[in-house]
Amino acid sequence: MSLDLKRNSRKWHRWGAILTALPMLLVIVSGLLLQVKKQSSWVQPPTIKLDAAEPSADWQQFLEAARSVPAAEVTGWDDIDRIDVRPSKGIAKIQCKNRWELQVDLRNGDVVSSNYRRSDLIESLHDGSFFSDAAKLWLFLPNGIVLLVLWCSGLYLWFLPILVRRNKRRKQSPTETQS
Numbered sequence: 001m002s003l004d005l006k007r008n009s010r011k012w013h014r015w016g017a018i019l020t021a022l023p024m025l026l027v028i029v030s031g032l033l034l035q036v037k038k039q040s041s042w043v044q045p046p047t048i049k050l051d052a053a054e055p056s057a058d059w060q061q062f063l064e065a066a067r068s069v070p071a072a073e074v075t076g077w078d079d080i081d082r083i084d085v086r087p088s089k090g091i092a093k094i095q096c097k098n099r100w101e102l103q104v105d106l107r108n109g110d111v112v113s114s115n116y117r118r119s120d121l122i123e124s125l126h127d128g129s130f131f132s133d134a135a136k137l138w139l140f141l142p143n144g145i146v147l148l149v150l151w152c153s154g155l156y157l158w159f160l161p162i163l164v165r166r167n168k169r170r171k172q173s174p175t176e177t178q179s
Contacts, residue, residue: 006160009153016150023128023143030126037119045115048103050090061109062094065102069114072100095120 037043062083066074074080074096084093087106094102099121103113124130128140 005156009156013150013153013157016146016153020143020146020150023139024147027126027140027143030122033122034119034126037122041115042118043122044117044119045101045103045113047086047089047093048091048113050105050107050112052088052090053107055085055087055090055106057092057104057106057109062092062104065104065109065111066094066096069100069102069111071114071116072096072102073098 033040033043038046063074063077063080066072066080072079072094079097081095081097084095085106086092090106091112092104092106094104095117096102099117101113101115101117102111104110105112121130128136131139
């Protein structure tokens with residue numbers, strides 16, 4: 001049994017590593033970038049902190065502010081993906097569908113920052129949804145399962161020599177005491 005498990009573990013480990021190499025490389029690189037997204041303005045623009053006064057800008061001012069930035073390509077509400085209002089920081093983050101992020105002063109609706117935001121793109125690459133929901137479910141999910149099997153078989157292959165040495169010592173120990 002142990003020999004079959006050892007042989008199969010090596011085979012599963014080898015083929016699993018080959019089959020998951022490219023998707024796993026994408027997951028690893030994108031995961032590393034996501035780990036530093038708050039520290040890297042290339043991945044995600046830093047959040048501007050303004051005086052947290054009483055918000056007085058309205059939704060129409062946010063839309064006009066977004067329209068005023070040509071790179072954001074906003075003509076109407078359909079071009080805006082979401083607005084993240086941060087009253088404690090005095091800003092609203094307007095995230096456009098073309099991945100531009102505008103930070104708007106909550107007091108007067110002025111744009112205080114305009115940057116391209118890559119973190120959402122990187123997240124979609126990381127989980128596979130960039131390609132399609134089917135790729136996420138039928139490629140990236142099995143890839144994660146294979147990675148789990150690789151982890152388990154790798155641990156087994158790592159512990160196997162330790163277990164073999166321990167068993168040899170146990171078998172030798174009683175015979176040495178009899179001599």
